[in-house]
Amino acid sequence: MLYPSNSTDKLGFTEVKELIKAHCLSEMGRQMVDKIQVMNNYDQIRKFLYQAHEFKNILENDAPLPIHHFFDIKSLANKAKIEGTFLSEEEFYQVQASLTTVFAVIGYFNEREGQYPNLEALFEHLPIEKAILKKIDLVIDQKGKIRPNASRDLQEITSGIAKAEQEARKKIDVIFKSATGNGWTADGSLTVRDGRLCIPLLAENKRKLKGFIHDESASGQTVYMEPEEVFTLNNKIRDLEFERRREIVKILMALTDELRPYVPLLLSYHSLLTKLDFVRAKALFAIDIEGNMPEVVNDARLKLTNARHPLLLLNFKKEGKIVVPLNVQIDEGTRIIVVSGPNAGGKSVCMKTVGLLQMMVQAGLLISAAEGSVAGVFKQLFVDIGDDQSIESDLSTYSAHLSKMKNFVEQANGKTLILIDEFGTGTDPQFGGPIAEAVLESLNHKKVKGMVTTHYSNLKIFASHTEGIENASMLFNNVEMKPLYMLEVGKPGSSYAFEIAQKIGLPQNVLNLAKNKVSAGQKKVDTLLVDLEREKKEIFDTKQKLDKQQRQVNTLLAENEKLKSYLEENKKALIKDAKEQAKNIILNANKLVENTISEIKSSNADKETTRTLRENLNIELQKNTVKPAVVKSLPADEELKPGDWVKLTDSETTGQVIELIKDNVVIAIGDLRTVAKRKRVIKVSKSSVPKEIRKSYSQTNDMASFSPEIDVRGMRTEDALSNIERLFDRAIMMGFGNLKIIHGKGDGILRKMIRQYLKKYDQVDRMEDEHADRGGDGITYVYLK
Numbered sequence: 001m002l003y004p005s006n007s008t009d010k011l012g013f014t015e016v017k018e019l020i021k022a023h024c025l026s027e028m029g030r031q032m033v034d035k036i037q038v039m040n041n042y043d044q045i046r047k048f049l050y051q052a053h054e055f056k057n058i059l060e061n062d063a064p065l066p067i068h069h070f071f072d073i074k075s076l077a078n079k080a081k082i083e084g085t086f087l088s089e090e091e092f093y094q095v096q097a098s099l100t101t102v103f104a105v106i107g108y109f110n111e112r113e114g115q116y117p118n119l120e121a122l123f124e125h126l127p128i129e130k131a132i133l134k135k136i137d138l139v140i141d142q143k144g145k146i147r148p149n150a151s152r153d154l155q156e157i158t159s160g161i162a163k164a165e166q167e168a169r170k171k172i173d174v175i176f177k178s179a180t181g182n183g184w185t186a187d188g189s190l191t192v193r194d195g196r197l198c199i200p201l202l203a204e205n206k207r208k209l210k211g212f213i214h215d216e217s218a219s220g221q222t223v224y225m226e227p228e229e230v231f232t233l234n235n236k237i238r239d240l241e242f243e244r245r246r247e248i249v250k251i252l253m254a255l256t257d258e259l260r261p262y263v264p265l266l267l268s269y270h271s272l273l274t275k276l277d278f279v280r281a282k283a284l285f286a287i288d289i290e291g292n293m294p295e296v297v298n299d300a301r302l303k304l305t306n307a308r309h310p311l312l313l314l315n316f317k318k319e320g321k322i323v324v325p326l327n328v329q330i331d332e333g334t335r336i337i338v339v340s341g342p343n344a345g346g347k348s349v350c351m352k353t354v355g356l357l358q359m360m361v362q363a364g365l366l367i368s369a370a371e372g373s374v375a376g377v378f379k380q381l382f383v384d385i386g387d388d389q390s391i392e393s394d395l396s397t398y399s400a401h402l403s404k405m406k407n408f409v410e411q412a413n414g415k416t417l418i419l420i421d422e423f424g425t426g427t428d429p430q431f432g433g434p435i436a437e438a439v440l441e442s443l444n445h446k447k448v449k450g451m452v453t454t455h456y457s458n459l460k461i462f463a464s465h466t467e468g469i470e471n472a473s474m475l476f477n478n479v480e481m482k483p484l485y486m487l488e489v490g491k492p493g494s495s496y497a498f499e500i501a502q503k504i505g506l507p508q509n510v511l512n513l514a515k516n517k518v519s520a521g522q523k524k525v526d527t528l529l530v531d532l533e534r535e536k537k538e539i540f541d542t543k544q545k546l547d548k549q550q551r552q553v554n555t556l557l558a559e560n561e562k563l564k565s566y567l568e569e570n571k572k573a574l575i576k577d578a579k580e581q582a583k584n585i586i587l588n589a590n591k592l593v594e595n596t597i598s599e600i601k602s603s604n605a606d607k608e609t610t611r612t613l614r615e616n617l618n619i620e621l622q623k624n625t626v627k628p629a630v631v632k633s634l635p636a637d638e639e640l641k642p643g644d645w646v647k648l649t650d651s652e653t654t655g656q657v658i659e660l661i662k663d664n665v666v667i668a669i670g671d672l673r674t675v676a677k678r679k680r681v682i683k684v685s686k687s688s689v690p691k692e693i694r695k696s697y698s699q700t701n702d703m704a705s706f707s708p709e710i711d712v713r714g715m716r717t718e719d720a721l722s723n724i725e726r727l728f729d730r731a732i733m734m735g736f737g738n739l740k741i742i743h744g745k746g747d748g749i750l751r752k753m754i755r756q757y758l759k760k761y762d763q764v765d766r767m768e769d770e771h772a773d774r775g776g777d778g779i780t781y782v783y784l785k
Contacts, residue, residue, distance in 0.1 A: 001381070002038060002380075002383075003380070003382050004383070007359075007383040012310075013356060017034070020036075020285045025067070025070045026071070026277050028070070028074070028270070028274040029278045029280075032278040033281065036365075037363065039362050039363065042296070042377050045361065045364055046296050048365075049365075049366065051282075052282040052364065054117075055116075055280055055283035056286050069097035070101070071095075072094075074270040076091050077266040077270065081263045086253040093143075096136045096137070098269065098270075103133070123272050126272065132266075139251060151251055160240050168237065171230050172199065175199065175229070182208075185202070186200040186202050186221070188200050193214040193215040193224045194214045196234055198214055198224035199226075211226050211228045211230075211231065283366075286365070289308075289366075290308075291365070292367065294375040295373070295374045296361070300414060300415040302328075302375050303328075304353075304354065305327055307370075307373065308368045308369070309323065309368070310367075310368045326350055329489075330354075330417075331449075332468075334469075334489075335449050335450075336448065336463075337450075337470050337471075338440075338472065338492070339351065339453045339493075340460055340471070340492045341474035342474070346485040346487075347421075348453060350453075350474065351385075352419075354451055355383060357369060358375065358378065358381070362381075380416040381416070382407070382411075382418045382419070382450075384421065402435075408448075412446055414449075420453070423439075423440070432456075434458065440463075444469055463492070472487055475487075548737055640665060642657050643656065645686055646667060646684060648681055649681065653669060654689055665677075667681070708731055708739045709741075712742065712743050713743060713744040717753050724741060724758075738781055738783045740781055740782075741754060745777060748777070763784050764783070764785070
């Protein structure tokens with residue numbers, strides 16, 4: 001049940017239906033869209049949602065559905081049902097095209113049996129009667145014209161017409177040629193008058209040729225004559241054409257008689273085509289709004305994740321803007337959400353988004369929310385949005401609101417969703433606030449679910465200590481005085497009345513006067529809300545930065561694990577290779593020694609021969625000897641300083657000097673730091689240290705020495721931008737989340753140029769001024785994505 005009846009207009013559901021109708025291919029589909037209603041039958045809702053979801057899947061991921069023709073065959077079937085009537089050639093063509101589409105669609109789903117069960121249910125138990133199509137194909141061709149051989153009589157008549165036309169043409173050509181040769185004809189060729197082929201004759205020559213004059217020119221100098229010899233033939237052709245028409249009617253009558261028994265089946269096929277057009281339009285609209293299938297539950301609750309108002313989304317797409325998503329949950333724990341915040345902050349849009357998406361779900365439409373959203377089924381939807389004052393009914397704005405509240409309180413229950421905009425306004429706040437609070441309390445006792453928007457402090461206080469009711473606020477940037485359009489559940493919001501008035505330019509003396517009229521308690525509450533919102537935003541920004549840094553750390557850890565695994569695998573391979581080489585060397589060495597001993601024994605070699613054999617053994621030994629790595633060391637007594645490269649005397653470990661403390665040396669070995677005595681280290685040249693080690697140290701030092709802050713005061717614009725660009729590049733490479741640029745205030749020209757320059761980079765998320773107490777618009781914070 002919807003109350004009031006214009007709720008669909010208030011929430012934008014009527015406009016959604018118009019957008020769906022624009023995707024329909026047929027008038028039948030558009031008529032079906034007009035009949036869309038909000039349902040409360042759980043199984044029916046699920047069925048319609050799954051149909052739209054499956055069709056969307058076809059459009060996005062499968063071959064196109066063979067839907068080419070949509071005609072209103074229901075009216076044709078009803079016409080054929082009446083005895084004595086017959087369908088025309090064009091009407092049979094529409095039936096033929098529609099049946100071709102029906103059988104192609106059924107074949108498409110049969111090939112994918114079980115893949116789209118809810119769409120397959122549309123034609124379940126529907127017989128495929130191709131005999132109808134075969135009978136029509138024998139009479140009507142693919143262009144919608146009757147076939148010349150549809151019957152033997154029609155074929156003979158058609159052949160007779162062709163022969164008579166050919167004979168008539170030959171005769172008139174001969175007469176025209178003769179008349180032209182005699183100079184009787186006017187300029188031009190044969191022409192048609194009253195459906196007859198005529199010769200254009202000069203008026204003075206009209207008696208020189210026998211025939212029937214059909215027309216004359218405007219000047220009267222030319223007459224158009226049908227020769228006597230051709231006149232008889234043309235009459236014969238006309239008689240044959242009448243005969244042909246009678247034969248066609250006879251054929252169409254017979255074909256309609258054959259079609260008549262299949263009228264109920266044709267109506268079923270029409271129903272299938274209409275439903276397909278309808279579901280297709282819903283799926284196309286879902287693609288337009290980036291719609292998804294929510295989890296549907298048979299309870300009165302909802303949970304929307306990254307929800308966006310579909311109409312706002314479509315408008316913003318055209319303008320290249322982005323809609324801020326909404327996250328909201330309404331269930332037994334949080335039944336009613338009281339949304340507060342500044343004017344134009346998005347409260348009403350937030351509430352309308354909830355209402356419209358719930359209405360769409362219960363109408364079987366996919367919604368513009370993330371997958372994983374949950375939508376329940378509400379038996380009643382009560383809406384109070386806008387001004388419903390009525391002169392005819394003698395209702396003021398507030399009276400209209402109260403009239404609705406009366407119905408809400410009397411008829412609402414635990415399965416009702418209420419949406420009330422600007423709750424309690426329209427009368428003296430001193431009385432409107434308590435009345436609104438009493439209505440809210442009554443609705444809460446009835447376990448009603450919903451969302452209300454308000455500026456009244458008493459409702460915010462009531463919500464904060466009442467079970468089942470939760471405060472929420474639309475976030476506001478109180479530095480730039482701009483709404484963020486983000487819903488924050490758990491705390492009330494300030495109306496920012498004074499801040500907005502000050503930004504608009506209301507005179508300061510008027511503002512001061514207004515502030516003095518506000519009670520101290522109210523002023524304190526509003527100030528606390530503003531401070532709380534500012535702190536919330538700072539915490540949110542910090543959390544975003546920490547999340548980003550955590551993602552970077554996780555990426556580095558994953559890369560490190562991958563590298564470690566790679567090295568482990570290569571280590572095993574290298575050891576295996578070295579063992580194989582060692583084995584081969586030993587085998588070769590044994591063989592060489594045995595051969596040498598054998599030669600000495602067999603030849604009783606003298607000293608010279610023995611020496612030669614020993615030299616050969618030494619040569620082979622040197623070939624397989626690994627030369628120790630030579631590290632260029634410098635004199636031990638040479639003075640050390642930070643940045644020098646050193647090697648520990650009792651190991652091959654190489655590191656870089658960071659600091660000298662008396663007789664101790666602080667050394668960086670990779671990411672580790674160690675302290676060694678001066679006598680345990682030897683200074684080595686930089687060139688003797690492998691490049692890979694030097695590079696890793698360089699990166700580590702860069703990270704340690706990098707500062708995300710730059711002062712460009714006093715610089716020329718080009719120099720400032722050049723230095724900022726270098727800082728920006730290094731910050732991105734090192735994964736820093738923000739930069740601080742000190743440019744000073746002055747005339748604001750340098751600030752403007754810097755911000756315009758940085759806007760061109762996709763990596764920039766946003767730019768903000770420093771707090772007014774710490775430099776204000778003389779400092780720009782650049783936040784990176």
